[in-house]
Amino acid sequence: MIESARIKNFRCFEEVSLSGLANTNIIVGSNASGKTAMLEALFMAATGHPMIAARLRGLRLLNESTLTLDRQGYEAVWRDFFFQFDQARIIHLTLSGSANNTRATRIYYAPEEEENVIVPMGGKPEDSTAVVPIQFEHSSGIGEPTKIRVMFGPDGLSVRGPGPSMVISSFPAGNRANPQEAAQRFSQLSVLGKDAFVIQSLKKLYPFITDVSLQMSGGIPALYASVTGIREKMPVSLVSDGVYRVMTYLLAMASYRNGVLLIDELENGLYYGTLAEVWRVIHEFASEYGTQLFVSTHSSECLRALLPTISGNEDKFTLIRTHKVKGSCEATVINGRDFQSAIEEEMEVR
Amino acid sequence: MGEGDADRAFFNALLQERKIDGFQVLAPAGGRQFGVRLRAIRGATGFKHVKTILLVADNDIDPTASFQQVRAEIRAAGGYGVPDAVLQPATAQNHPSVRIMMLPRAGQPGCLETIVLESLLIEVPTLRECLNDYLKCTPAVGWDQSKQAKMRLQCLIAATCKVDPNCSLTHLWSSKKKLRQLLTYAPFDEITEILGAIA
Helix, strand or coil, X not given: CEEEEEXXXXXXEEEEEECCCCCEEEEXXXXXXXXXXXXXXXXXXXXXXXXXXXXXXXHCCCCXXXXXXXXXXXXXXXXXXXXXXXXXXXXXXXXXXXXXXXXXXXXXXXXXXXXXXXXXXXXXXXXXXXXXXXXXXXXXXXXXXXEEEEEEECCEEEEECCCCCCCEEEECCCCCCCHHHHHHHHHHHHXXXXXXXXXXXXXXXXXXXXXXXXXXXXXXXXXXXXXXXXXXXEEHHHHCHHHHXXXXXXXXXXXXXXCEEEECCCCCCCCHHHHHHHHHHHHHHXXXXXXXXXXXXXXXXXXXXXXXXXXXXXXXXXXXXXXXXXXXXXXXXXXXXXXXXXXXXXXXXX | CCCCHHHHHHHHHHHHHCCCCCCCCCCCCCCCCXXXXXXXXXXXXXXXXXXXXXEEEECECCHHHHHHHHHHHHXXXXXXXXXXXXXXXXXXXXXXXXXXXXXXXXXXXXXXXXXHXXXXXXXXXXXXXXXXXXXXXXXXXXXXXXXXXXXXXXXHHHHHCCCCCCCCHHHCCCHHHCCHHHHHCHHHHHHHHHHHHHC
């Protein structure tokens, strides 16, 4: 479990420390206060991979930059990672906790490596490969830090060096999980005979679903549901966006023990009447598989629906409230007992 | 932070009538104790901007026991300073200072209704003896002072509030009831001074 985190010079955070983190951490705050950036920081800290940048840019609806073999070209890929877009800063992302979840990532530009273009023997200038001077450096606290180097060539970016092996899944707001990834996870669980818990939980949550199975659709594996009153099986994503989302959360948790799951805006696509039961099932899965959750929400209903689950389990929850102070975002961690009391007393915690 | 909706309505009306700014009046959901509420506000937005928390409780029949009960509830919340005496501020790291106001006054048995009754009797002094006589004819004659004050006040509201004889203390201060002038009377001066000093 990640017990504390430090984020420095990443996106809107000049420096923020989170301590006393729990199994389930609920992130609230106004728009542009750093909720999504916090999830991205955790994701980046866990994966520490340079190519994550492209994925995060896509999720933020930022256009893929046209890669050009010059400084402006490669800088565009990571520029928005840096606080105030200041690439002279060093990004520090530090996670502390259990052995598997303790690591430090530093991201910075090494000026001495700038413009280090390697032209292969007999090659043409367009075959050139450049070493991008950005450094992704990882340390787990034992031994020398590992460096990942980014190469920039005619085929785009490539990476040399290992990435950390922390298990983390991210579900950004407004984006559905990859159906093939979901199908693959289901398949793995099915082979191991461990898919029943997911199916039973889904059936309990959504009684109109009588079964979930893996089917081939156009040669591609996909998850299908049997639905009461409908003769044919149908893709789960066609049954309901909410059902599909919940299913992918459960699959992510069931697929790896002691992983970390990031969900941005949990309430998206979920009917308010099911929120309490969704929380209960998510908490049940997190307890069963040792998953640590970081879940953001804007919804008061979503927070109130948490009350039956948090009551009696206060020590397993925290509330993280992000807020903007001048040009930087900050965060406050509130323990589960105070959080639970605040929901119970119908106070505004967002 | 009061004990219920009646306290909230009263303090909001008094602060408005006496033109005192800077307070947010809270009432619990479902009659809970101060401990839960103190934990709850620590989880609420804006907590870091709170400078002082004034807990308001009734003395009821035993002022000392009631005060000690409030202290125990503050202690149960954890983190906050616990005042040693009525109205004395207590501080603790990363927490606003805490004060306790006991009603009707420090050391006097009774409750909020005791003061409202005093104020209403200024408006209709001739009903004082009638109320006393009526009390003697009811089982309430054996009740404690706090409960008797509530009974007398309810009777007096029924007899004087033509707009709504059934009005509760929570709704007494709406302009329709035409009783807000009570808040400017002397029985509320001490509370007003305390609030003014804290604001």
